[in-house]
Amino acid sequence: MSTVGDTARFLIIDDHPLFREALHSAVQAAYPDGDMVEARSIGEALELLSASSAFDLALLDLTMPDVQGFDGLLQFRTRYPWLPVVIISGHEDPKIIGEALSYGAAGFIPKSVRKDELAEAIRTVMEGAISVPKYYQAAAPDAGSADRAELVRRLAMLTPQQLRVLNMLRQGMLNKQIAYELQVGETTVKAHVSEILRKLNVYSRTQAVIEVSKLDNAELFREHGGF
Template identity: 75%
Template sequence: MNHGSDVARFLIIDDHPLFREALHSALRVAYPGVDTAEAKTIAEALGILAGPLSFDLALLDLSMPDVHGFEGLLQLRTRHPRLPVVVVSAHEEPKIISEALSYGAAGFIPKSARKDALAAAIRSVMEGAIYVPENYSGRPPEGEGADRAEMVRRLSTLTPQQLRVLQMLRQGLLNKQIAYELQVGETTVKAHVSEILRKLNVYSRTQAVIEVSKLDGTELFREQF
């Protein structure tokens, strides 16, 4: 949190310049003296957060170019657990909202919201509320809630490096390719994969990818793949 100044500071994470400007505009309505930074990728956002500035809130688009599904939100929550993250997304399906909240999002604001509604939602989160759209019922799909919540809990135990390896497994990369990307040995990659399988309570790389993909929301993944 930004305790060194009375000015609220926000990090906007979105790869579309027009919507970044729309969020800037909404933030200026909510907080006229607002200070903002912006990132076009999750990697850029993590770089900013690793720097000297502190932020009161991050506003995150789910559909980022360097991650799939909820991986960006999970990385932010894992590496910066004290930073509230509000998802601002064009995907408004109840299943996706439920999943974002289960990953620890401080709120979910549809991109279709008007500027004044966006500003009001951001103010409510800054005051400690968890914002969801008015028409969101909050009920998970029948028979899926407990299993999904357990897998989310298991995912939250992965280290940042294990999350990166899991992301690459989902991209279909082989151990040798993952080792090259991470600049580590194949033995290290194998150790990470074994630990991922153990923590997720699955028996193969394929099963891990299948089980995790179930969490991402059908509509969201249909557009991203």
Template identity: 75%
Template sequence: MNASNETARFLIIDDHPLFREALHSAVQMAYPEVDTVEARTIAEALDILADPKPFDLALLDLSMPDVHGFEGLLQLRTRYPRLPVVIVSGHEEPKVITEALSYGVAGFIPKSARKSDLAFAIRSVMEGQIYVPETYESRPPGDEELDRADMVQRLAKLTPQQLRVLQMLRQGLLNKQIAYKLQVGETTVKAHVSEILRKLNVYSRTQAVIEISKLDNADLFRDQTGF
């Protein structure tokens, strides 16, 4: 917590009101005096986090309406690297858990968990542990997993503005269109693109989009993201 005499402050990021309520209930079971704030989108969460009053923990659903795959998690980790983030997801496949852990999350809680298990997981994370389901078995990473982890580390080097530019590149926007959306000059956009390619160690916009798309687990998220 922020201090021993302060109330814990949690941010719940989920677009489903019923599950936000369920998470709030589980959090209160773990910390009866907790102060919870809710966000329905990643954009809303980022606005809330701009508040100077810090949060002790963020509970994040991976499938959010305004991002694809792990983009929301990446934005949170890039802008607020000191904020512990716990994934609470309906996607419980080991591959998804492994990738989430590669982004440096503080834990992964399945949405199928009972309220008492949710509360236990939250307490464990607040005590400094990394929580994963008991059924999760960590395996030595293969070449593909190592490549993905390497790309995650490169993505973490991007600034928030560069991340926004990268998202727009994935949408197929031209420099002129990106400049209009960000209200900056095309020269600034070109500079951002050059830095993105350098940091990701790729040689073209197309290659950058292809490499980032590999991180999406599109087959697992397509139903909820439309990607």
């Protein structure tokens, strides 16, 4: 939480200048004395958090250029689990909202809402509640809910570096390619892969990718053209 007096601090993460401005305006309407910091990518946001973790709320656009799907949200939940993250998205499908909430989002705000509704949603989350669109109704649990919840729990056990390695595995990269990208030795990559398999309780990198892809809901991503 914020350590600068009683001033609430907000981290706005969006790659579109106009919407960063819209979020800035909504936050200011809800908290006139709030301190706002902006980031144009997940990487930039993580650097800001590394330098100063004194933020009360992060407003995250689901469609960011340097991540796929919910990877950005998972990175924040893993590295900064105490930081409430509200997803801001142009997509309004209830399935996407449910996915975001299952990964630990503190709320989901469609980009189509009015400024006053956006401000009210921000206040709701800051007061400790979860904010979702009025039309949203959580889907009834299905037979796979327990398995999904367990996999999400296991993903939360991965370190930030292991999450990066897992994301590269999903892209089909070989160990030597991952080592080059991360500037580490192949032995280190192999160790990360072994830990990923152990924590996810799977026996091969292919199985790890298949299991995680179930959480991504690939068909839904294709239907909406990706995030």
